[in-house]
Amino acid sequence: xxIFTSVTYAQDSSITxxxxxxxxxxxxxxxxxxxxxxxxxxxxxxxxxxxxTGTYAFGNDWFAKADARYAYGFAKYSGSGTQNNIPxxxxxxxxxxxxxxxxxxxxxFVLAPxxxxxxxxxxxxxxxxxxxxxxxxxxxxxxxxxxxxxTHRMKVNDTHKLETVFEYDYLIQGTQVSQLSQAxxxxxxxxNQQTSGYGLRLSSMYQFDAWSVGPYVxxxxxxxxxxxxxxxxxxxxxxxxxxxxxxxNTIEAGIKVAYSF
Numbered sequence: 593x594x595i596f597t598s599v600t601y602a603q604d605s606s607i608t609x610x611x612x613x614x615x616x617x618x619x620x621x622x623x624x625x626x627x628x629x630x631x632x633x634x635x636x637x638x639x640x641x642x643x644x645t646g647t648y649a650f651g652n653d654w655f656a657k658a659d660a661r662y663a664y665g666f667a668k669y670s671g672s673g674t675q676n677n678i679p680x681x682x683x684x685x686x687x688x689x690x691x692x693x694x695x696x697x698x699x700x701f702v703l704a705p706x707x708x709x710x711x712x713x714x715x716x717x718x719x720x721x722x723x724x725x726x727x728x729x730x731x732x733x734x735x736x737x738x739x740x741x742x743t744h745r746m747k748v749n750d751t752h753k754l755e756t757v758f759e760y761d762y763l764i765q766g767t768q769v770s771q772l773s774q775a776x777x778x779x780x781x782x783x784n785q786q787t788s789g790y791g792l793r794l795s796s797m798y799q800f801d802a803w804s805v806g807p808y809v810x811x812x813x814x815x816x817x818x819x820x821x822x823x824x825x826x827x828x829x830x831x832x833x834x835x836x837x838x839x840x841n842t843i844e845a846g847i848k849v850a851y852s853f
Contacts, residue, residue: 621846653691656687759792802852
């Protein structure tokens with residue numbers, strides 16, 4: 593007589609910690625502060641941001657990423673007087689490539705170093721007048737930089753994981769455009785170049801199902817720009833004007849909520 597036995601095999605629903613092909617949309621809320629210590633200038637703002645990351649895993653532990661971020665808010669200026677409700681925005685575009693190192697024998701985690709190229713553009717729409725009567729002007733800032741970082745990814749349990757990213761950004765080229773002609777029509781606009789500086793990024797995202805949430809912080813430290821001299825003529829008198837962009841630092845800290853698909 594034949595005896596039949598029914599056996600049920602449980603499927604492994606455990607999540608993977610390897611880099612996966614997919615897309616992620618994020619929403620951020622942060623506090624932003626820019627400082628020029630030598631001039632006692634401070635610009636601060638709450639920022640609302642959106643970002644997107646597309647990831648392609650090649651299947652041999654290599655991966656490529658493209659990400660874009662846009663943030664917007666209304667800033668307060670403090671320096672030569674004060675000024676409120678300044679439209680302030682930036683966007684950041686990056687292309688990255690990296691490799692997964694899987695350390696299963698050491699408790700189960702992945703270290704994924706990466707590098708690539710980044711482009712950051714910021715616009716400070718500050719035209720107007722401060723409380724001291726000084727005429728303000730619009731400024732734009734462009735950074736081209738080399739990101740060098742590492743992602744640490746580990747399981748918390750069978751359905752949750754933690755991803756922490758540390759990154760160093762080497763400034764390749766910074767360009768500052770100051771539209772001084774907005775402050776006075778006889779003044780020229782200045783373009784200054786910055787070649788010395790760096791950025792730091794740290795984030796930690798707790799991931800469950802398709803959602804993730806966590807804090808992040810971004811820091812930039814940029815040194816004095818080159819000096820540019822221009823000649824202007826006012827009432828038939830020639831004047832030589834010299835301008836440079838002073839050393840500055842920027843910090844942004846906030847929280848991000850993201851959805852992966």
